[in-house]
Amino acid sequence: MRFVSEFRDPATGKKVLQQIEQQLRQLGHDASHPLKIMEVCGGHTHTIFKFGLEGMLPPSIELVHGPGCPVCVLPVGRLDDAIAIASQPDVIFTTFGDTLRVPGSQKSLLQCKAEGADIRTVYSPTDALSLARQHPQKKVVFFGIGFETTAPATALTLLQAREEAVSNFSVFCNHITIIPTLEAILADPSLRIDGFLGPGHVTMVIGLEPYTFVCDVHKKPFVISGFEPLDVLQSLVMLLEQFRQGRCFVENQYKRLVQPQGNRVAQQAMQTVFEAREHFEWRGLGSIPHSGLRLREAFSAFDAEKHFAIPAQQVADPKACQCGDVLKGAIKPWQCKVFGTACTPETPIGACMVSSEGACAAYYNYGRLSTSRKLEATR
Amino acid sequence: MTSSKDTEHPLFQRIEGVRQRTGRVRDPIVTQAHGGGGKAMRDLIDDVICGALGMSAQQIQEDQARFSLAALAQYGDRLAFTTDAYVVSPLFFPGGDIGKLAVNGTINDLAVSGAIPLYLSCSLIIEEGLPMETLRAVLQSMGEAARAASVHFVTGDTKVVPRGAADQLFVTTTGIGVIPQGLEIAAHQLQPNDAILINGYLGDHGAAILVARGELQLETTIESDCAALHGLIAALHDAGITIRAMRDITRGGLSAVLNELAQASQVHIAVDGTKLPIRPEVQGFCEILGFDPIHLANEGKLALAVPSEQIEQALKVMHAHPLGQQAAHIATCRPTPAGLVTLDTGFGGERILEMLVGEQLPRIC
Numbered sequence: 001m002r003f004v005s006e007f008r009d010p011a012t013g014k015k016v017l018q019q020i021e022q023q024l025r026q027l028g029h030d031a032s033h034p035l036k037i038m039e040v041c042g043g044h045t046h047t048i049f050k051f052g053l054e055g056m057l058p059p060s061i062e063l064v065h066g067p068g069c070p071v072c073v074l075p076v077g078r079l080d081d082a083i084a085i086a087s088q089p090d091v092i093f094t095t096f097g098d099t100l101r102v103p104g105s106q107k108s109l110l111q112c113k114a115e116g117a118d119i120r121t122v123y124s125p126t127d128a129l130s131l132a133r134q135h136p137q138k139k140v141v142f143f144g145i146g147f148e149t150t151a152p153a154t155a156l157t158l159l160q161a162r163e164e165a166v167s168n169f170s171v172f173c174n175h176i177t178i179i180p181t182l183e184a185i186l187a188d189p190s191l192r193i194d195g196f197l198g199p200g201h202v203t204m205v206i207g208l209e210p211y212t213f214v215c216d217v218h219k220k221p222f223v224i225s226g227f228e229p230l231d232v233l234q235s236l237v238m239l240l241e242q243f244r245q246g247r248c249f250v251e252n253q254y255k256r257l258v259q260p261q262g263n264r265v266a267q268q269a270m271q272t273v274f275e276a277r278e279h280f281e282w283r284g285l286g287s288i289p290h291s292g293l294r295l296r297e298a299f300s301a302f303d304a305e306k307h308f309a310i311p312a313q314q315v316a317d318p319k320a321c322q323c324g325d326v327l328k329g330a331i332k333p334w335q336c337k338v339f340g341t342a343c344t345p346e347t348p349i350g351a352c353m354v355s356s357e358g359a360c361a362a363y364y365n366y367g368r369l370s371t372s373r374k375l376e377a378t379r
Numbered sequence: 380m381t382s383s384k385d386t387e388h389p390l391f392q393r394i395e396g397v398r399q400r401t402g403r404v405r406d407p408i409v410t411q412a413h414g415g416g417g418k419a420m421r422d423l424i425d426d427v428i429c430g431a432l433g434m435s436a437q438q439i440q441e442d443q444a445r446f447s448l449a450a451l452a453q454y455g456d457r458l459a460f461t462t463d464a465y466v467v468s469p470l471f472f473p474g475g476d477i478g479k480l481a482v483n484g485t486i487n488d489l490a491v492s493g494a495i496p497l498y499l500s501c502s503l504i505i506e507e508g509l510p511m512e513t514l515r516a517v518l519q520s521m522g523e524a525a526r527a528a529s530v531h532f533v534t535g536d537t538k539v540v541p542r543g544a545a546d547q548l549f550v551t552t553t554g555i556g557v558i559p560q561g562l563e564i565a566a567h568q569l570q571p572n573d574a575i576l577i578n579g580y581l582g583d584h585g586a587a588i589l590v591a592r593g594e595l596q597l598e599t600t601i602e603s604d605c606a607a608l609h610g611l612i613a614a615l616h617d618a619g620i621t622i623r624a625m626r627d628i629t630r631g632g633l634s635a636v637l638n639e640l641a642q643a644s645q646v647h648i649a650v651d652g653t654k655l656p657i658r659p660e661v662q663g664f665c666e667i668l669g670f671d672p673i674h675l676a677n678e679g680k681l682a683l684a685v686p687s688e689q690i691e692q693a694l695k696v697m698h699a700h701p702l703g704q705q706a707a708h709i710a711t712c713r714p715t716p717a718g719l720v721t722l723d724t725g726f727g728g729e730r731i732l733e734m735l736v737g738e739q740l741p742r743i744c
């Protein structure tokens with residue numbers, strides 16, 4: 001644990017915070033003109049929330065919580081498809097725990113489970129493959145979600161399944177990729193982001209090179225960051241330094257884990273198993289070209305979309321939901337009309353309220369604290 | 380034709396003798412016959428259950444346990460009465476089993492009111508097909524836990540349900556205790572400046588159960604903290620500590636308990652995240668899986684509120700007890716914002732400590 005605590009040292013944190021404040025002052029930012037930095041990855045949102053970083057940072061910098069929470073961007077239609085598969089006889093539907101409570105158009109997977117579907121939480125796709133081996137008479141489906149962080153594990157599991165010729169295992173593939181997503185966000189004219197904290201785990205897989213367009217074409221500095229609180233603060237310092245020096249590059253703060261070229265084995269496995277879909281629907285962001293992955297023809301025997309009759313309906317996001325604007329950083333979660341009233345962690349309308357990496361859920365918790373603090377101060 | 384002579388035949392006497400004998404259960408598994416109300420069930424109760432739980436055949440001749448009010452009144456002036464169902468899976472895990480859990484859990488529910496736990500009931504729902512050995516082992520463990528805590532089983536019930544209608548074995552224990560005169564421990568009594576103490580490492584039980592399920596393919600040395608806490612509580616009373624409020628920290632973890640206390644007393648509870656006792660193994664387990672030990676279940680931990688001037692004395696008493704060696708002062712009550720629990724992250728930030736909306740994990744107790 002020494003490894004972790006090293007990156008949680010409050011004294012160092014304080015020093016780095018002072019440095020950030022100073023840099024912001026030199027850059028001429030204040031509370032009315034804050035510098036806006038988007039963290040792309042839900043893991044960073046989680047760290048920021050868990051360690052209360054937002055409350056420690058000066059008001060002259062604003063963190064915008066981007067679309068990097070894979071649970072949050074899963075569209076209603078795909079969730080309905082998952083529920084349809086899970087409800088079929090002789091199916092064991094396996095999924096990461098955090099998808100269970102995401103609302104579909106009629107119900108969530110959790111409700112579906114209560115109604116009798118055999119839905120099991122797993123911690124990795126290999127667990128799902130083991131289940132398939134243990135229950136040869138059942139059809140075991142793995143709900144593949146996530147960016148390039150989780151996609152390689154799905155790919156490697158599928159390679160394993162093919163090698164062993166496990167015939168009762170399939171994947172309902174909802175994996176997505178980061179680069180088309182960033183492209184879509186950057187192409188949006190309503191976007192107001194000055195720079196990015198880049199996703200550490202995704203970059204471990206894909207490497208630094210794919211991000212260069214963010215700097216070259218869009219002129220936004222991009223720093224790959226680790227997930228400890230000091231990592232995040234340090235990455236902000238690196239971004240601010242780029243602004244101060246008028247530079248614009250992809251930089252790597254997470255050198256202890258991220259190699260510039262990424263992980264070739266993982267890339268190779270993904271390349272073998274997956275291909276890009278023409279379009280993939282995102283909750284809140286609409287359809288983004290080439291952002292989703294599906295199984296290649298050679299793996300169609302393991303493709304749940306080919307085995308099961310699924311509705312494959314596009315379902316509009318709930319009308320009241322402004323998740324898209326939140327994900328793009330156009331509004332803050334509390335500016336959504338239903339935030340904290342109709343939409344709470346108990347009764348989520350949008351998916352951003354479900355996952356602990358979701359911007360709305362994080363704000364629901366943290367925002368209440370700063371509000372009550374302010375009330376206290378005015379008393 | 381049978382004559383009176385025939386019934387005196389040694390064969391009949393032998394049969395009669397066998398009929399009178401308390402039955403031995405030789406079946407390798409529990410079947411529906413064991414719940415049928417007939418001889419098989421009598422044998423199960425006599426042979427497998429009563430002995431292990433320390434009940435005499437005489438005691439269970441009636442359908443109810445009977446107590447002398449005068450005898451109870453020696454201990455105090457109010458009864459405490461609680462019930463709890465245990466459905467943990469797996470039945471056996473490092474540090475305990477469903478039986479020990481059922482005894483200690485109910486004892487703890489009584490003890491945190493200040494009550495002296497006295498009597499327990501044991502109600503079993505058995506899925507047919509349960510190995511008899513498993514049932515014996517669980518009951519053995521229940522008996523041992525009860526003896527260790529000086530509480531007595533006085534009544535019970537047994538049902539056998541068809542395969543699939545229950546998962547192996549469910550245990551319900553009900554407990555009666557007596558609260559000594561003058562003792563008032565209640566969730567609404569927290570006052571600003573009161574200190575919240577806990578008696579040791581958080582999250583051991585929850586982590587041990589998760590590992591024991593074998594789904595994580597992790598190997599750890601983490602054991603459940605399953606233990607009866609009334610001895611520790613008695614030591615605090617004996618030392619003259621004023622306990623304003625007390626809860627055992629079970630499902631929902633510390634965060635659930637603190638939120639309940641903050642709500643009931645309308646105070647702000649400020650937790651110092653750096654003071655939380657957490658085993659390095661449990662911390663590591665949580666880092667890997669994205670859990671928070673503060674939400675994990677415990678089965679031998681309590682949180683209590685004491686006036687600030689008694690912090691040191693209370694800690695001293697707890698540190699001297701085997702179940703309180705890692706006791707720590709982890710939080711302080713403040714007047715506002717009322718009803719809220721916050722956590723100083725130790726990194727300079729602060730966040731709200733919410734109760735979990737759903738369960739972090741299914742079926743852990």
Ligand code: SF4
Pocket residue numbers: 320321322323324326333336337338339340343348349350351352353360
């Ligand atoms: S408050 Fe709810 S509906 Fe509004 S953006 Fe957040 S998750 Fe979506």
